[in-house]
Amino acid sequence: MLDPLSWGARLASALVYPRTLDDFVGLVAPLRSRRAHHAEVVLVRRETYDTVTLVLRPGPHFPAHRAGQHTALTLEIDGVRRTRVFSIASAEPRAGERHRTIELTIRARPSGLVTPRLTGRDARALREGDIVELGAPRGDFVLGTPVPDRLLLVSGGSGITPVMAMLRTLVARRHRGEVVFLTWAKSPRDTLFRAELDAIAKAAPLTCPGLRIAVVHGPMSEGDLAARVPDLASWEVFACGPSGMLDVVRADLRKHGDLTKLHTEQFSAPTRPPAPEGEGGEVTFARSGKTAEGRGPILPMAEGAGLRPKHGCRIGICHTCVCRKVSGTTRDTATGALSTDGDVDIRICTSEPVGPVVVDL
Numbered sequence: 001m002l003d004p005l006s007w008g009a010r011l012a013s014a015l016v017y018p019r020t021l022d023d024f025v026g027l028v029a030p031l032r033s034r035r036a037h038h039a040e041v042v043l044v045r046r047e048t049y050d051t052v053t054l055v056l057r058p059g060p061h062f063p064a065h066r067a068g069q070h071t072a073l074t075l076e077i078d079g080v081r082r083t084r085v086f087s088i089a090s091a092e093p094r095a096g097e098r099h100r101t102i103e104l105t106i107r108a109r110p111s112g113l114v115t116p117r118l119t120g121r122d123a124r125a126l127r128e129g130d131i132v133e134l135g136a137p138r139g140d141f142v143l144g145t146p147v148p149d150r151l152l153l154v155s156g157g158s159g160i161t162p163v164m165a166m167l168r169t170l171v172a173r174r175h176r177g178e179v180v181f182l183t184w185a186k187s188p189r190d191t192l193f194r195a196e197l198d199a200i201a202k203a204a205p206l207t208c209p210g211l212r213i214a215v216v217h218g219p220m221s222e223g224d225l226a227a228r229v230p231d232l233a234s235w236e237v238f239a240c241g242p243s244g245m246l247d248v249v250r251a252d253l254r255k256h257g258d259l260t261k262l263h264t265e266q267f268s269a270p271t272r273p274p275a276p277e278g279e280g281g282e283v284t285f286a287r288s289g290k291t292a293e294g295r296g297p298i299l300p301m302a303e304g305a306g307l308r309p310k311h312g313c314r315i316g317i318c319h320t321c322v323c324r325k326v327s328g329t330t331r332d333t334a335t336g337a338l339s340t341d342g343d344v345d346i347r348i349c350t351s352e353p354v355g356p357v358v359v360d361l
Ligand code: FES
Pocket: 310, 311, 312, 313, 314, 315, 316, 317, 318, 319, 320, 321, 322, 347, 348, 349, 350
């Protein structure tokens, strides 16, 4: 069964964590909680045969997002809380404005545990009025200030969502710079936001005179960017899509553009640099009194020791798994950076022990 966030789950959460006034606020009026952000589903809109958009109304304490950022969506599926990270596809609010609604456009991953439930046509999908939990918006894949004069937004497949947020933001602000929006989709039936893109392109002479939009079907090939965007080196490039497509973008920019102007977003596990031989260590989970020894991320070590730490993406994006490291050295598996300080927060899904480590878990 797919349950947005049942009363029982919220009660269990309130009993597991230290009981503060806010925990009980979260139980009876989740949208008003400050400790965990919640949102009401106000609309479920089908975009394509395998994609839906959830229009969500977050509570008053949900921070304003910047176009390109993502949020972690938590639901209860068959009695288990599951968290997944999605880009926010809607325009960012104006300075000082509060969110009225945000939109997440979600494509089914055939082998996924969560997205097929959200996008399916069956009775288990989310409905208007359901309450879901959201993480605060995060991510550095955002337009700079001021917005660059020449902006190239490139996407493939469902990677269109964060750059769609950028496009919607620029259109809402009637941006006057040059913007080229290029998106690759497998076929017409896989193309997201087609009608809206056509409408934006049609209105561009009045709203954003420097905007050009192209939708391309089929895979992206080397040379495509240079062929469509003359003087490639003069554009700031924001690209989101599958890793193969991003490799093509990098190859094009290496040859014809400026790689230092490339910003990318990709929702897949980072490539791990091999750990130096002999690393690993013993992890002591201070609160539960358990220990585990080995190499690799602390999250599976904790699970192997019988603990159930909160987690979502398991690839360092959603921050759901953040725990206090009391002491010891850990290595970030994505960057290879060492953390030697005690009393700091670490993401246990991407932190591995280097020698003895104590974690508050
Ligand atoms: S589980 Fe998402 S950052 Fe660790």
